[in-house]
Amino acid sequence: MTSVANDIEFRSVSKRYGAVTAVSDINLAVPKGAFVALLGPSGCGKTTCLRMIGGFEHPSEGEVFVGGAAMNGVPAYRRPVNMVFQQYALFPHFDVENNVAYGLKQLRPRLSKAEIARRVGEALEMVRLGGYAARRIHELSGGQQQRVALARALVNKPSVLLLDEP
Ligand SMILES: Nc1ncnc2c1ncn2[C@@H]1O[C@H](COP(=O)(O)OP(=O)(O)O)[C@@H](O)[C@H]1O
Ligand SMILES: [Mg+2]
Structure with missing residues (x-):
């Protein structure tokens, strides 16, 4: 037990x-x-x-x-777990918004586009990247990339959030 x-x-x-x-x-x-x-x-x-x-x-x-x-x-x-990897493992060919939206788009039944946009916006605000939704990953600093990885994990509202640091 x-x-x-x-x-x-x-x-x-x-x-x-x-x-x-x-x-x-x-x-x-x-x-x-x-x-x-x-x-x-x-x-x-x-x-x-x-x-x-x-x-x-x-x-x-x-x-x-x-x-x-x-x-x-x-x-x-x-x-019910999300992990922020040591190397972030962001999708380099997606912009910030689509990196963060990724997990929400996998959910079934599907969330509406408006609901996905709302939750992505909320997660980006939480990590102070509100103005960066359209940026490509390679246009961000290392710390900003880490915050995108954090937003991508938080957006799923996991019970357990794992942060792996070097
Ligand atoms: N996939 C793997 N294959 C073989 N050895 C591994 C693998 N992953 C980790 N190790 C070894 O396991 C040990 C613990 O690694 P790790 O958990 O990454 O350590 P830490 O995160 O504390 O630095 C190390 O000796 C590492 O070399
Ligand atoms: Mg380690």
């Missing part, structure tokens, strides 16, 4: 890549609504932990829970 009070739980989670143990027997409980930072030296397994929460990697052993539900076999796009 797990407590629904926790946004994230790791139960004895390990992750191996061949001979490399990236994460070794982690137990972790992140209470609902908490802001938590995983700190540690380069290569200690922080990104791997985030990728297992997001569903981009799977534990070799143990279990990950999000909102009290076991995530075994739940694909990334079905998890």
